[in-house]
Amino acid sequence: MKTPMDLGPNRTGVDMSPIDSRRSIDGARDGVLAPSTSTAAIDAVRRTWTAEAEPIGTMPPPASVKGVVVTAAELLKGNRPTVFLDLLGERLAFERTGTRLYEVVMVKLEEGRTRDADVAREDLERIRDQELRHFGLLASAMEQLGADPTAVTPSADVMAVATQGLLAVSSDPRVTLEQALKAVLIAELADNDGWLMLSDIAARLGHDEMAADFRLALVDEQDHLARVRSWLTGAIDAHAGLTPQPRPSGPETRAPAV
Numbered sequence: 001m002k003t004p005m006d007l008g009p010n011r012t013g014v015d016m017s018p019i020d021s022r023r024s025i026d027g028a029r030d031g032v033l034a035p036s037t038s039t040a041a042i043d044a045v046r047r048t049w050t051a052e053a054e055p056i057g058t059m060p061p062p063a064s065v066k067g068v069v070v071t072a073a074e075l076l077k078g079n080r081p082t083v084f085l086d087l088l089g090e091r092l093a094f095e096r097t098g099t100r101l102y103e104v105v106m107v108k109l110e111e112g113r114t115r116d117a118d119v120a121r122e123d124l125e126r127i128r129d130q131e132l133r134h135f136g137l138l139a140s141a142m143e144q145l146g147a148d149p150t151a152v153t154p155s156a157d158v159m160a161v162a163t164q165g166l167l168a169v170s171s172d173p174r175v176t177l178e179q180a181l182k183a184v185l186i187a188e189l190a191d192n193d194g195w196l197m198l199s200d201i202a203a204r205l206g207h208d209e210m211a212a213d214f215r216l217a218l219v220d221e222q223d224h225l226a227r228v229r230s231w232l233t234g235a236i237d238a239h240a241g242l243t244p245q246p247r248p249s250g251p252e253t254r255a256p257a258v
């Protein structure tokens, strides 16, 4: 099977057609001088839309009696409960995407869309199960606060759009396991910061049990990040014909707040 590192009919660079590329460069120069291609017009449109746009979404009102009680208690303490609930919803959306990412990566491993990545199926399965467990943890945290975990919070919506590219890359049949791992690496980096932030805020809001659970999730995420990094760097070393370098076993992640 051909690999992306084989030489092929890639004609995207300007050196492939010097005459056309010269015309293209001339055209770009001419275009810059034309008033119609000035960025002022598009900037003005962006400014108008940005000034007038409604928020991307709003937080759902508490649908249960418990939710009303919890919200009232938090407001009395001077906290804005919606901020924490929005963060929980955001992580929930992200963990759902994480679970799906590992599902598609497993298919690539099974179908041999890898040459050099030293990845074990059991590791992928374990990480997938942990992502799913994190999803459940967040759903029950939202329920404990009287919120509906099926509601898409504004940040969940934003995160779902932000991660669309990660899923699109990983589920593309042409993408190799190594290429998909690059998308997974982006997800795991964000996962680490996400859980760090969430455990910190949970602790400061006095949700001590949740904070403890979230710190355990962060430990899982640190392990995911370390593994994905080592699979990816190992595969790149092997592709490039380099002797694998010994690497530190742990990721460079800040320690969770205690």
Ligand SMILES: [Fe+2]
Binding pocket: 095, 098, 130, 131, 134, 191, 221
């Ligand atoms: Fe996760």
Ligand SMILES: [Fe+2]
Binding pocket: 098, 131, 188, 191, 220, 221, 224, 225
């Ligand atoms: Fe993860």
